[in-house]
Amino acid sequence: MNAIGNDFRPPVTGGAPSEPPSQELGEEDFLKLLMTQIGNQDPLNPMETEQFMNQITAMNSLQQQIASNARLDDLVLAMSALNNETAVNLVGKTVVVEGDTFPHTQGEAEDITFELSQAAETVQIDLVDANGTVVANIEKTDMKAGENTVSWDGLDTDGNLRRDGDLTIRITAKDSDEELIPTRTFVSGTVDELRFDGGFPQVVVGGQVFQLASITRVLGGDVPSRFDGSSAVGTDDEDDGSAADAAAAAAADPDVIAAAEAAADDAAAAAAEDGRPLTSAQRAAVARVYRGL
Secondary structure: OOOOOOOOOOOOOOOOOOOOOOOOOHHHHHHHHHHHHHHHHHHHOOHHHHHHHHHHHHHHHHHHHHHHHHHHHHHHHHHHHHHHHHHOOOOOOOEEEEEEEEEEEEOOOOOEEEEEOOOOEEEEEEEEEEOOOOEEEEEEEEEEOEEEEEOOOOOOOOOOOOOOOOEEEEEEEEEEOOOOOOEEEEEEEEEEEEEEEEEEEEEOOOOOEHHHHHEEEEEEEEOOOOOOOOOOOOOOOOOHHHHHHHHHHOOOOOHHHHHHHHHHHHHHHHHOOOOOOOOOOHHHHHHHHHHHH
16 A cells, blocks of 8 residues: 555546526527527417517516616615615704603603594593503593694692603593594604614604604704694704795695605505515605605
8 A cells, every 4th residue: 555645635526616507587598598489380380470479578578677676776775865864964853753652851841742533522641651550641522633732731640740751642532422533642852863774764762763754743953842833944044944944835735745645656566566565664755755855
């Protein structure tokens, strides 16, 4: 037996493994297959003209779908970039978001803002602490449909000043038949932080994380009350204020809103057909971009 030296190398029997062939049928592959089919067809029983045209039409439809998908990807990317840039400007501003929890400071009065889907005969507002205990309640009658604001003096059920802490708003609204009425609650606060989760911006308000689509209004800088009902962005420059008012008026135009919703519906439908349905936040972002918000 011969000894094997350290310089022995096993023979190389093959090169680097090649990549597996693509499983996708491209345009060139399709045309090759079609031409092969035509070249090998039975002369006594040739392909029907209708069948030939159907195959060409199917290929054209596939190309159009691929192009539409590429444009949709570009649109989503553009929306994400615009949303991120817009979200950065929200840091330090006071916003109104759809939510039910707010931080209370002892000695301060609070404005409780909510929306009724229809007029209510009775409305009970409970403020609940972190332990689920009702610390204050307010009862109202004959409240209109839409947005309503009720002031709370900061006193608990015993008439004492409520200490600092987070409180949750619970609304129980009923009509004349004692049927419950759907409601939405809103809170306001300063945007302290901006986060990105999965590429989508989220704002942190009062220690709570909200999606950008949850913001219903931007109130600007310092706001004396928790919610003042204003929809304009605050500014010290009158010219900037006029421009902001004009932009807000344009965005609020019914025709612009209708066109924005139609564009959002089209984008959502295209994404759904592609098997990548848009989330509610993405659909809202399309409408916001169209309206210039």
